[in-house]
Structure formats: structure tokens, C-alpha cells
Amino acid sequence: MIDRQLPKLRAALNYQSWQYLQAELPDVADALAAEVNGGATADELRRFTMRYTGRAPLAARVEQAAAHLAAQRQELS
Numbered sequence: 001m002i003d004r005q006l007p008k009l010r011a012a013l014n015y016q017s018w019q020y021l022q023a024e025l026p027d028v029a030d031a032l033a034a035e036v037n038g039g040a041t042a043d044e045l046r047r048f049t050m051r052y053t054g055r056a057p058l059a060a061r062v063e064q065a066a067a068h069l070a071a072q073r074q075e076l077s
Helices: 006-026 026-037 040-054 056-076
Strands: none
Touching: 006 026, 006 056, 026 040, 026 056, 040 056
């Protein structure tokens, strides 16, 4: 089996998670943006969210949204 990276789908899913957090949990979205701007990685943010909340679906959304924000930052630099 070939493990494809599927970058367009990955980017779309990451963006969807960012949109979800902005609409449903705007305080979390704001905090996430601040942490990404401060240098936190998507993996760090997922691990923290899981450890702190025990909520795997939220941790996955946080990781994907953080990956979206990090990709945007990288495009701007």
C-alpha cells in the first residue's frame, strides 16, 4: 500500500478545523492563534489539549487548526 501525503486534502481539513474553532469556540481559536504566533507547534498544542482536557476530538481539531495557521505564517514569510 502506498502512503500518499494528499496535501490539498490535508490543507482543506486543517482549514475546516480552523473555521470550526472560530465559529464554535472563538476563545479557543484566539488562544490557539496566539500560541502559534508564539512558536508553539501543532503537535505540542495537540498534546497539551489532550493532556489538559482529555478530549481527543478537540485535540485533533486544535492540531489541524494549528497546522493551518502555521502554514499561513510560513507562506507570509
